[in-house]
Amino acid sequence: MTLDPVILSRLQFFWVVSFHILLPAFTVGLACYIAVLEGLYLNTKDHAYFRISVFWTKIFAISFGLGVVSGIVMPFQFGTNWSRFSDTAANVIGPLMAYEGLTAFFLEASFLGVLLFGRKLVPPWAHFFAAAMVAVGTLFSSFWILALNSWMQTPAGYELIDGRFHALDWTAVIFNPSFPYRLAHVITAFLVTTGFVVIAVAAYHLRRGRALAECRNMLSMTLWLLTALVPLQILLGDLHGLNTFHHQPAKLAAMEGHWETQAGAPLILFGWPDQQAEVTRWAVELPYLGSLILTHEMNGTVRGLKEWRREDRPPAAIIFWSFRIMVGIGLLMLLVVATANWLRWKGRLYHTAWFLRICEACLPLGFAAVIAGWVTTEVGRQPWVIYGLMRTSDAVTPSLTGADVLASLIVYVAVYLVVYPVTLYYMVVLVRAGPVDEEETDRPIEGLQRPLPARAAAGVPAAVEARP
């Protein structure tokens, strides 16, 4: 068996980006939440906000640290493994990536230090400002990366000279057809993901009767947010889908499992798209609904995968199912939010044990939906790296051998399988410790403690101490 550097490089990119995206999926929302909490504390002087903010800032610090170091890996992938893509598209993608670094990374990194370590060193307004700047930084970062990603999906504003891309119109490059939809959909996804983590953590402590004031505040505030965002996200997803229908019809055909172009197409709920046989097996379908959703007409025409040559089709089964996982999770979230509002109306939101248990179980839902959505859109772009213009197989570094990439892939897998679980473990320890008590917050600098040697000698684990 020969090792294919293209397949291995794709696996490697999938591996590093999937793990990396988990962190922005959490930190973008959390940075915004912390900024809001700091703002509320600054205005109301209510110490509950302060304690909630301190609690989440500790967790944020760990996830942000891992986000930074796993993020540094990403631009280097473009050079080490996809150098032909970099060489061909750099005139367009280079400035977008550089603007991400210039506008976002430095903002985040510099103000993070003040957010974490500077509460006693700067005036309260400056500390709030630092929190806000970190949040703004994460949003800027998403803006540029999604502009770049969207351009690869729906390229615009360019011309080809000697087989290489040149930017003609930067506004058209950045605000390419899929960008506004993708940006809105992804940012909302990140906020929702964080929201479900926050309510899960609040529910965990409420069920144990701890930190009641803080956790009720977390649960209530976040559920209001989710009540607005989850339905909005479903709407945004639908708009994004229609955008895909117009600009990337092959991807959409794979998402829907359609092989034949037809008027009055059904909506296939479940099935197994068979790439070889060019059919979707065991399809459970609702007649006409596919056309109705996509074209808003009963007999609207929906294109099937057979319209494209075999070598131009994306692998349908993966996309078909990752899309359904994402949508399924979205509907599940809607159900949870609806239940929560019903309980709130009945005045039982904080006391219903079965519901709090459900909230806890929902903690990973957002992350799973983000990965599933990412797989849908990225695998759906195949076999192109720049949709319709440059094939993924032409993008890989020419000097790489399969053995090189296999070796690096093994290293990435091994390192991430150590680093991520270990980091997760420490986050779980912090989450279980919960928001600190009033007397704890009177200690210097955010009321948290460093394990000084004396303490360490006494053998008191920091985690136990934080929550007597």
Added chain:
Amino acid sequence: MMVALDFVPLWTLILGFGVFMYVLMDGFDLGVGILFRRAPGDAARDLMMNSVAPIWDGNETWLVLGGVALLAAFPLAFSIILPALYFPILVMLMALIFRGIAFELRFKAAPSSRHRWDAAFHYGSLVATLAQGFVLGAFVQGFRVEGRFFAGGSFDWLTPFSVLTAISLVLGYGLLGATWLIMKTEGMLQDWARSQARWLLMSVMLSMAIISLWTPFLQPKIMERWFSWPNIALLSPVPIVTVWLALTLWRAIDRRSEFLPFMGAIALFTMGYLGLAISLWPNIVPHSISLWDAAAAPRSQAFLIVGTLFLLPVIVGYTAWSYWVFRGKVRAEGGYH
């Protein structure tokens, strides 16, 4: 429609500035990591880590800037150099991950497992620095290029010369770290940092001398650059100033200066960097592709320069502000942990 403006010199300056900022700033915090295991006791290690904890993240960001600025301004260099350095870059990135998470997790770990994070921080810093040293050595030696692509093997970077540069960079970052600690600490830890700085300075001078003598033999063009007339006269201040700086630095350590040693170490790095630039100019892919041949389309360089000229001073401004916030000696009660 395009104004015939040549952005290459400006981009060369910006890229050079970004890479240099990275080398200095991550240099001293990697250096603190390199010295970490030798430190006298756990209390000293706590202080060492706290002296860089609030700023390491910003320091490392210059690495990203260096990478993406290379992609944006000199894409041909990006797509040749990174594949040539496939494994050193891989190892560097993984080492940076371990040391990055060690910052957060060391203070949160139970005392019984803290030594693991000490090791992650130390070996992460050491291995990342070695990898960067191999990158440096390979870069000076040059890359085999065919057309627009790297045409060499995956282990071309591993040579006696690059082994020397790797070791030298460890010593150099160690010196930056030791002088940083002289500035940021007091008492016993400061005395220890002084003693480290002394032997590191001597080793750095020795390795700089060997590299300076070896480099001209790598490439006839470099030999010609330094030793042809009148260059030899015009460039003679470079080694002379370097030696003078080293002596000044030595005296500053002896006189127990707090601030001057760190500045001296930075100045030494500046001279090394300058020497490198003189050797390699005007190539961005040594010794075959010039800055102009590797440059991005003028429209792309122009689009990015507008924002960069505005943003870079802002970045330098708030970076300076965060250093200002954390100015002075690092003390045991500091830190949010």
